[in-house]
Amino acid sequence: MEPEQKPMLAVDIGSTNIKAALIDKQGKLLASGRAPFPAISSEGRCEADADELWRSFIAAVSQLHAKAGSLADIGSVAITSQMAGLVLLDEMWHAVGPVIPGVDQRGSVYVPELMRRMAGHPVHAVTGCPPLGIYPAPKLLCLAAEQPALLQKARYIGGIKEWMLLKLTGGWITDPASASCTQLFDQRQRGWWPEMIAAAGIGHLILPEVRNPDERAGILLPQAADVLQLPAELPVYVGTGDGPAANLATGAVEPGSLCISLGTTAVVRYMTEHIDMTMENKRHFRQWFGWHWYMQGFRLEGAGRDIEAFLPQAEASSHADAFPICYNPHAADHHRRFIGDWAGADANSRLQAVLDGILFALYEEMKPALSKGTFREIRPVGGGAGNLHWMKELAGLFGLPVILTESGDSALGAAMIAMKQAGGAAAWSEAAQAMVHVKTVIQALPEFSRTMQAKYETYRLILKRGESE
Incomplete structure (x- = not known):
């Protein structure tokens, strides 16, 4: 062979x-x-x-x-x-x-x-x-x-x-x-x-x-x-x-493709040739991937742990309306992440509030780039990518199609690196075309996007009120 x-x-x-x-x-x-x-x-x-x-x-x-x-x-x-x-x-x-x-x-x-x-x-x-x-x-x-x-x-x-x-x-x-x-x-x-x-x-x-x-x-x-x-x-x-290996494994290997890891920590990464050397947003990171490519993005530390904390108490099939409680993953003090009457809310509403809060925080960080039309798709990875309702909300809020692949495993990203060299692939997109296989595409439906935008605006109002108390 x-x-x-x-x-x-x-x-x-x-x-x-x-x-x-x-x-x-x-x-x-x-x-x-x-x-x-x-x-x-x-x-x-x-x-x-x-x-x-x-x-x-x-x-x-x-x-x-x-x-x-x-x-x-x-x-x-x-x-x-x-x-x-x-x-x-x-x-x-x-x-x-x-x-x-x-x-x-x-x-x-x-x-x-x-x-x-x-x-x-x-x-x-x-x-x-x-x-x-x-x-x-x-x-x-x-x-x-x-x-x-x-x-x-x-x-x-x-x-x-x-x-x-x-x-x-x-x-x-x-x-x-x-x-x-x-x-x-x-x-x-x-x-x-x-x-x-x-x-x-x-x-x-x-x-x-x-x-x-x-x-x-x-x-x-x-x-x-x-x-x-x-x-x-x-x-x-x-x-x-x-x-970076997760980006490779999902096929998020070109500008315009947004990779979101939804695990213990929620991490957004995207590949770019045009780097932000000023790093004006103090929560964002930048990594030189190699050659002329850079990875930029940001992290929401510990958000996945809060999902795990509420998941056993909730019914997996329920998607309750979380308001008037909300979840702020940016709060340094863990107790201040939970705004509103959490004690009076049922388990499903608590879980939905955490899920929504993570999406809204991700959206808030990416909103300037989204308004410029920088991205054309989202490729999620991690345990959260298996929640199809959450992925539908992600597509609706960001107004972008969500591409679910058969494997977003970082090991596949490592294998792509070896294949690109041994197999002679000229570009990462060529390696991804050979090794990354799309399983499902969730489109951003206009009506659902309007619903998610309305929920986001309500979230911002509750968050602002909670921070002032």
Whole structure:
């Protein structure tokens, strides 16, 4: 079998599971295996043992073996991973301290100090990262204050995907989007930012080399091939973060296509060649994807958790009118997210209020771009994309068709990266045409759009009244 015809091993390192998938060049999932992401969370902090993480990676691939049989015919390996993680290594490439995933919030209290050290520098505009504690830069200040010995022992700094690529190939390599999600990277110059590195106190550490997602990180090391039971010297591609990979997996790979991830965190991302270097909206982020492409968007932290909290109490078939209560996902104080008489509302109304509040907050953020006709479609991904009534509301509110695909899995995005290189696809749109398959198209019906716009205006009135109380 020719290399470009062989299936690909794509591994997605998520915040709860590691998924190993065998995917062919048509985007068909042939088999998959899973293992838990070995994280321990407590009081806003999240950690994992680096060696245990590698063992979970091996376990996911081993489970894939059990389902697929021999993997002797695979053509390549590509990885995607949760972003904004932090891994420190010593001179011998051994982990120093725990892996700190992106969901860890320990850096939040150090954001003001980081901004003080960077006074006079347009941090948001340069890095594309809003002032949040999820990024490695403020987490490094936390480590310097609480565990300075870790930084003194460290020689290399990277993230979760970089740690896995090191184990697979021996190279210390990252991709542009993952680099952009550290708050240490200058997107204007497309290189690590010396001023931020100095402010974070890591001038003595070596950061990964930045390569485009479809470049080779290297070939599979003999010891890695042995423990993973894979052919030696397989090409391993750099890959990208799970956010950009979701765009690829849904086919949102051209300007005008809006990808919305509806999971624990609601995230909007869109690909563009025309970047906003001013970053006037302080909630928005920007990531250099590679080449001349950028990903821009914003996050609604924790919105999915509130859906999960109310979902068991509600009837799945009910779509009650949520007013006169409303949900504000932007409120920093979690209790202030719930406006109105929530105690007197039934379970279905509470759930509908959360669902509506998320859609209205997404719409509010995107309204300026929507008014300019920037977008032509929405491609959602995540658990929320399975709620067809919610997707109908999404289409109606935004006035755009919602395109549901057979798989929005980030592992498919990783496989597309390998296929584009091995199969010779000239553009991401060509790779998407071959591997992304549309399942359902939900049109924005004019009458329903008017209904959703009326609900949105009512929501704004209730929100304004609630904020003034």
